[in-house]
Amino acid sequence: MKKWIAAVLIAACAGVASADGLESLENFVKTVKSGRADFTQVVTSPPKEGQAARVKTSTGSFEFQRPSKFRFLYKKPFEQSIVADGQTLWLYDVDLNQVTSRKQSAVLGSTPAALIAAAPNLQALQADFTLLAAPDKDGLQWVSATPKAKDGQLQTVRVGFKTDGKATELAALEILDSFGQRSVMTFAKVEVNPTLAADLFQFKPPAGADVVKQ
Structure with a gap:
């Protein structure tokens, strides 16, 4: 689950108005180039035989600095920190007092984090994803991204944008993994291109924490 959560790291903010999801x-x-927002994430796991589907809701905040630096803080119901400093991806589970570190280049790949926070242009994204403009839904413009690599945990990603005729704001992210687990993230209090302190994306394992390198 932790690896999957790390794979759904994203960032949210705004750009200029556009005709469809691909342009957005x-x-x-x-x-x-940088952003800050609050998020709500609803994860629905496929039902097991004789049982209802499991639904979990989390809330938190995140910041990012392009390219490839981000901090993703889960606050409720459990505290977790996921920090990417450009070289290493750190996952800190507060309840377990455990830190997991992985080489960032080996972790991101065809993930929503790469899709949103790392790529410099659409052409770079198209090297790893098949991108298609999807029909408008729920008042949003959508783009569908399917990883070209077939050996990952991610099946598809859909990104939704709000438009008001002048600007386009990233509003929602829908993620389906290869196990049938669906995550829907919505964003609030979005800040576009804020100035972020460099040490925001630095992580030092807390004293006494168990550190696992993968």
Whole structure:
């Protein structure tokens, strides 16, 4: 689960107005170099035989600095920190007092984090994803991204944008993994291109924490 949570790291903010989801995504990648937002994440696991589907809701906040630096803080119902410093991806579970570190280049790959926070342009994204403009739904413009690599845990990602005729704001992210688990993330209090302190993306394991390198 922790690896899957790390794979769904994302960032949210705004770009310029566009005609469809693909253009919105392209403008976002080109113009948004940093961002900050709150998030709500609802994860629905497929039902087991004779049981109802399991639904879990989490809330938190995140910041990112392109390329490839982000901090993702889960606050409720359990505290977790996921920090990418550009070289290493750190996952800190507060309840377990355990830190997991992995080489960032080996972790991101065809993930939503790469899709949103790392790529410099649409062409770079198209090297790892098949991108298609999807029909408008729930008042949002959508783009569908399917990883070209077939050996990962991610099946598809859908990104939703709000438009008001002048600007386009990233509003939602829908993720389906290869186990049938679906995650829907919505964003609030979005800040576009804020100035973020460099040490925001530095992580030092807390004293006494068990550190596992993978």
